[in-house]
Amino acid sequence: MQDTITKPLLKWYGENKRVLPWREKKNPYEIWVSEIMLQQTRVEAVKPFYERFMRELPNVAALAVCPEEKLLKLWEGLGYYNRVRNMQKAAQKIMEVYDGVFPADYEALKGLPGIGNYTAGAVASIAFCIPVPAVDGNVLRVMARLREDGEDILKQSVKNRVEAELTEIMPAEDPGAFNQAMMDLGAMVCLPNGAPKCEVCPLFDQCLAGQHQTWTEYPFKKSAKPRRIEDRTVLLFLDGAHTAVRKRPKKGLLAGLYEFPNFDGVLSEQEALEEAEKFGVTPLHIQALPPYKHIFSHVEWHITGYAIKIAGNDVEQEGEEKAGLIFADAKTAAERYAIPSAFAEYAKYTDLERA
DNA sequence: AAATCGGGGAC
DNA sequence: GTCCCAGATTT
Numbered sequence: 001m002q003d004t005i006t007k008p009l010l011k012w013y014g015e016n017k018r019v020l021p022w023r024e025k026k027n028p029y030e031i032w033v034s035e036i037m038l039q040q041t042r043v044e045a046v047k048p049f050y051e052r053f054m055r056e057l058p059n060v061a062a063l064a065v066c067p068e069e070k071l072l073k074l075w076e077g078l079g080y081y082n083r084v085r086n087m088q089k090a091a092q093k094i095m096e097v098y099d100g101v102f103p104a105d106y107e108a109l110k111g112l113p114g115i116g117n118y119t120a121g122a123v124a125s126i127a128f129c130i131p132v133p134a135v136d137g138n139v140l141r142v143m144a145r146l147r148e149d150g151e152d153i154l155k156q157s158v159k160n161r162v163e164a165e166l167t168e169i170m171p172a173e174d175p176g177a178f179n180q181a182m183m184d185l186g187a188m189v190c191l192p193n194g195a196p197k198c199e200v201c202p203l204f205d206q207c208l209a210g211q212h213q214t215w216t217e218y219p220f221k222k223s224a225k226p227r228r229i230e231d232r233t234v235l236l237f238l239d240g241a242h243t244a245v246r247k248r249p250k251k252g253l254l255a256g257l258y259e260f261p262n263f264d265g266v267l268s269e270q271e272a273l274e275e276a277e278k279f280g281v282t283p284l285h286i287q288a289l290p291p292y293k294h295i296f297s298h299v300e301w302h303i304t305g306y307a308i309k310i311a312g313n314d315v316e317q318e319g320e321e322k323a324g325l326i327f328a329d330a331k332t333a334a335e336r337y338a339i340p341s342a343f344a345e346y347a348k349y350t351d352l353e354r355a
Numbered sequence: 356a357a358a359t360c361g362g363g364g365a366c
Numbered sequence: 367g368t369c370c371c372a373g374a375t376t377t
Contacts, residue, residue: 038372079361
């Protein structure tokens with residue numbers, strides 16, 4: 001039973017595997033960084049972030065002591081920002097508890113912040129040749145189709161069962177290749193949307209969904225709860241040289257990142273001007289900006305934007321803080337502060353008055 | 356078990 | 367619009 005899957009799979013992998021930056025080397029740090037970035041994130045999206053991150057922070061020691069602002073800039077636009085904060089906590093733990101050496105142990109890896117079953121399996125198998133499975137969305141899809149298993153793949157019980165099944169058939173020689181082969185198969189052949197390429201699949205002969213052409217039914221996922229919609233109003237303060245940003249709270253959505261001042265609900269021009277005055281600036285003119293819809297996983301922001309020209313003498317110096325706002329040159333702000341996409345959308349209007 | 360946490364590409 | 371991506375953590 002084992003060979004009917006592993007043999008053709010590994011043969012296919014040897015001939016078709018993708019060339020990826022993190023596959024060139026096998027040191028645990030490089031594997032780990034790639035796996036964290038790849039959580040819920042497509043390979044093509046990760047590539048440029050990975051190259052830059054490895055250049056700036058080439059080892060555990062460098063990551064452990066990196067200032068948070070720099071860390072967030074390196075992650076800016078990648079999303080799920082707790083990933084990088086957890087990664088730094090893990091780096092610090094490795095320095096302190098493991099004397100700077102990555103633990104070559106599955107359970108020890110799972111004990112590091114941000115490393116769950118999947119990532120522990122991936123790092124253990126790829127970097128340390130430990131025969132443990134790495135079950136991600138690709139693997140769950142491949143397995144559901146192979147078995148025509150209609151259970152909800154989001155259920156923990158299903159993940160546990162798939163892990164157990166794979167543990168039985170894992171080859172001891174190169175478990176990393178086996179795990180990556182399953183994932184490459186899911187990403188390149190057993191496609192999530194549209195028709196899978198069953199005609200080139202090395203596992204077609206043992207795939208029930210392939211044989212019965214029932215692949216549209218697998219994997220099954222309980223439909224997600226609809227996102228709630230929130231109205232927000234963003235204010236872009238402009239005095240000809242500066243714009244205003246502020247740091248978001250330490251917890252919750254986009255924690256610790258920077259934003260343009262914004263408010264719950266849809267503010268009228270009058271209300272926006274009143275809010276502006278509370279910051280101690282003198283609004284001279286207000287202009288509506290194009291509305292923008294930003295979609296997160298579980299919430300959707302419908303954003304109303306205003307550009308508000310303020311008196312030039314409101315801001316006396318670069319980087320000045322005033323009522324919780326940081327006034328800075330737009331270009332400087334972009335270089336210094338991590339601004340997530342929802343707000344970066346409005347950064348393109350910072351030179352509005354010069355137009 | 357359900358909710359939270361980003362962003363973007365493919366259809 | 368929908369789906370889903372080399373998921374983990376908190377509630």
